[in-house]
Amino acid sequence: MEERAISQAIIKRLPRYYRYLGELIAQGVERISSNEFSKLMGVTASQIRQDLNNFGGFGQQGYGYNVKNLYEEIGKILGIDRVHNIIVVGAGNFGKALAGYSDFERRGFRIKALFDRDPSKVGNEYNGIEVHPISGMKDYIRENNIEIVALTVPKAAAIEIAQQLVDTGIKGIWNFAHTDLKVPKDIVVENVHLSESMMRLSYNIVNRGRGAGRK
């Protein structure tokens, strides 16, 4: 694979390709023309070709795409052909919701433990995942090969915990707190800012007549 920077726009589209390919597999579809795939996705065929060409192509002239093969290749590109160990910090409703989200396990994301500072929550289990005291977080990360920490705690706590995570060897933070985290470059931060998502929805509702849906 060529060494080049891939834009975040493509990285946003790949999981969606992956999801549709997974649905096609579930429906027993073995191959699909680039035109059919483009129709299904609501994206131009040339956009799909361009996106996939960044990773070496995968389509064959006159045949289209082998669904299972393309699914597996995109899975490899996304790094979900192997297991990622995760802990969730914050055993509130969002933390519990993540613990109960069985879809992750299927995609190689394994939530190993929840952590909370509230002693009354420690020892509880959600979907078979136990709540540990926050004081044991750093040791747990080191001993259990944890790669990703999901933060479902309020803003101030998220900033504080992110600082504690810096020297633990984790590779990514999945941040649900309504703030931007400042961590060294070798830790990837993926934000889920729900208030901002809601504001985009509001904007697009208020401005429906003004071409607000334009990509």
Next chain:
Amino acid sequence: MEERAISQAIIKRLPRYYRYLGELIAQGVERISSNEFSKLMGVTASQIRQDLNNFGGFGQQGYGYNVKNLYEEIGKILGIDRVHNIIVVGAGNFGKALAGYSDFERRGFRIKALFDRDPSKVGNEYNGIEVHPISGMKDYIRENNIEIVALTVPKAAAIEIAQQLVDTGIKGIWNFAHTDLKVPKDIVVENVHLSESMMRLSYNIVNRGRGAGRK
């Protein structure tokens, strides 16, 4: 304001500007130069100027931005200077988490009710918000001026409920289900696809060396 289409990229940045301006207000900052604001946001000053020029500017040469004024103006652009009534369909952990998210109320998003098909959940209250039977959803929407429906139900249920919503007069769907919803153009859909967010995180972890963070 000029009638023109605003790109979704700008619409993604506006809520972030809004969040930082809110933090500045909380800190008692009254005005900020475009350079300081740019540093704080990690975005170039010309980017900020360009973005805001789409809506008429707001900055003054030699003065910078009036923080409170810009905050209010962006709030108006985002349509959060007025109240949006919301219901949440699905009283599972995600639904409960949304009901408990007090941040929304502050920004003009008022969650009025939860709905669920499970009779054992009906009548429960979370953060003072009651769970209603799903059979009453359409009437409730019409009688309570509901503008936005958040769907925190599994994929198949989300597709089914989205169809029921088509003729209710709602303006937007906040979709947490792992599927794309097909609804008429006058209903805006904002997706929160957590699995896809997790896959982007995975990609960026696996490809850290390859310029994966490029915007």
